[in-house]
Every structure is written in structure tokens, then in C-alpha cells.
Amino acid sequence: MIWLAGGLLAVVTLQAAVTPMMQIGGVRPDLFFLLLYLGSFRMTPVQACVGGFLLGLYQDALSGSPLGLNAFTLSLLGYLLVRVWEELEETRLIPHLLLIFLTGLCSGLITLGVLAFFGMGMDLGQALLWIILPQTAYTTAVGGILLFGTRLGRVLEVRL
């Protein structure tokens, strides 16, 4: 879990201080979610759940959201992601991108649902159009670049 602590620190600083420079139309990629996704390859469901909870807490602390909102979403997603990996041993890039997109979409919808539960809900269409879909697409693109970079690195390592 030491790498998770290091990753958390890196993601916290990147998300709060660097991704605002990468925003397109006011939308930024969700690096917390990407760290959880990439980290879930090497975690047990319990570790992913606890890791997701901690990541979410920090994400909440760095945003205007009520403390616990992203902790809830990420702990649930972390747990489910590892369960998916247990069933599906997939190494190709496209299924990963699909899974990032789908789980990102789920993350957005869960967040919207929880916000609605606490009386802070938004219109579903507006939230999908302006927040969830653009954020998921951007996060998937960044995730694809990271996964591709990792794979390329491995290929080069083998060849050299």
C-alpha cells in the first residue's frame, strides 16, 4: 500500500494544481478515479475498498463536496473493480478503455444519486451533458494514454 500513499500524494497535487491547466471547456480528468482503476490491478477487494475510501476522502477535502461523497463512490467502485478483475483477466487496451468509460459513467451516476439523496441533486440530462459524459470521456482518454504508455514501456523493456 506504500505505492498507493505515494500515488495519492501525486494525484492530490496533480488534480488540484496541475489539471486546472489541462481543462477543456471547464472539464478536467478525474485522476483519483484513474489511480484507483490502475491500482485495482494489484489489490484485493478489501484493499481497493479502503484505498478508494481514502482517495475519496482526499478528493472531498480538496473540493466543495460534502465529506464522504467521493469516499462512498470510490470505495464502492474499488471493491467492484477488483471483483471484475477476479472474473476477467483482460490485457488488451480496448476492453480497458471500455471499462474505464463504463465505471466512470457509473461513478458519475452514483455521485448524482447520492447528491439527490442529500437534497443537492441536479437535472439528470444537464448533469450527464455538462459533467458526467465530458468528464468520463476525458478521463478515459487520459487513462488510455497512461495504459498505452505503460504497455509501450513494457514492450521496450522486453526488446532492450
Added chain:
Amino acid sequence: MVLRLLARYRRTVVLGSAILLSFFLMTMAVRQEGHLTPFFKRILLESVSPFLKATTYLRDGVSDIWGNYVDLRSVRQENLALREEIEGYQTRLRVLEEARRENQRLQTLLGLRETMPFSYVAARVVGRDSTNWFHSLLIDRGSRHGVERHGAVVAPGGLVGQVVEVGPFSAQIQIITDPVSSVGVLLETSRVTGLLVGAQLGRLRIKYLPILTEVRVGEVVMTSGLGTVYPKGILVGKVVAVDKRIGALFQEATVEPSIDFSRLEEVLVIAGEQADLSRSQRSGK
């Protein structure tokens, strides 16, 4: 027996605990009860704020170096013979230009301080909201510097928002475009008041404007002074569209903020008299 059961259903227990704890924290945060969630948030914020500050300074340094590099490349292409001389002059010019810009910004802030009779804490923006759902900023000044919760935050262009969390060395500001932000506002020409709330795409909406009042596009919007957080007369933006529906009790207006929040570098947090006034009004004294 219990331990054996816990070990057997470890996954479910951990997941259930995480979900329950999250819901507990959210309930406390939404109801604004007790000091538990602000305390946790403060600890989390303070634990990373030194890294955020360091990253911001590093980023600015790298940005300067990159800018210098790009400029030097173009200078080399233009005239290789004069490269060294131009490089020297340009470096000096950049330093002076940066100093001039900083001076200009600080003078504008100083001008703002003089126009509004409050005491201020000047702060630098070191981080922005980590989600796309809410709109907030992190600044490098906290309670040790005089920043207080619910202090109004302004910039030379107008109103920024209010302080929602304060740590000893950092604070979190809720921007007025945040979906849960609300500000009492006054329209300069028609002199009607309404409630300004955050909307999509960084715009703002004014709710509860009387239906019979003629609200015009281009009208200046400022704080009304009603409520306990924002002093009266701070520029907020201008009306860009009016939404008047038949049969509705109120009309609504879309407002474009006077500040580009994505480019904010420095802000002023109102402290002192206004903060004292707000505190005494909240406690009912």
C-alpha cells in the same frame, strides 16, 4: 465466534463499514452538525497543503523557464548574431515585465482595499476543486493569518465567493458559481433584489426577481448586503439573459460573472469588521 464471523465476511464488513462511514460523514456535513467533519476536512487539507504550495511554486517556475525557452528559440531564429545581447535584454525585460504585472495586480488590489473599508488578508490561489461537480479554490492563507470561516472573498474584478473551511495555513473558498452557493444580489438599474445561485458552464442565475420589474440585458449585478456574509456593493457581473415565463410568480436572469475564475491568482479575504458583524448576526447578538 464474532472474530471468526468477521474474518469470514471480511470483504462485506469492510465494504459495509466504508459505505456507512461515508454516509455518516455526508449526513454530518450536509446538516452542518458538530465539528467532526470540518475537523476531518481541515486535517486532510492541511496534510496536503504544503505539497500544493510547493507544486504551485514549482509549476510557476517551470512555466517561466518554458516561456524563456520558447522565446529564446524564436530569438535564435530571427538573428543568430545578436542572440546573446538580445537574450540578456529579453531576460531582463521579462523579469521587469513580470515585476510590472505583479505591481499592477498588487496596486489594483490596494485600490480595492481603499475603496472598501474592511481589513483584508491577501492570499494566493494554490489549488482548485478536485471534481467537476463543485467549484472551489484553495488559498495559502489560513486562521493563523486572520482568515475566518464565512469571510467574503473578493478580487479586483469583483466578488469571488466565501471561505467555507479554514485550516491554520490554508483555506477553502466556495466560488459563487458553485451549485450550492447562494448570494443576495441587487440589480443596479432596476434596484430589485434576488438570489444568485451557481449554474452550468460557470454562469450564474438570479432567482426570485419580481415578475413585474423590467430587468434589462447588460444590467450590472452587485451584492445586496442582505445576509451575513457579503458586504453591499461588490460587483458580481452583468445580466446576459432574462427568463420571464407566463404564469410564473418570479422571473429569472442569467448572469455572466465579472471575473474569469480559472485565471485567478490572488484574492483578498475580508476580515475584521465585516467578519465580526457576520459572527454576531449568526449568534443572534
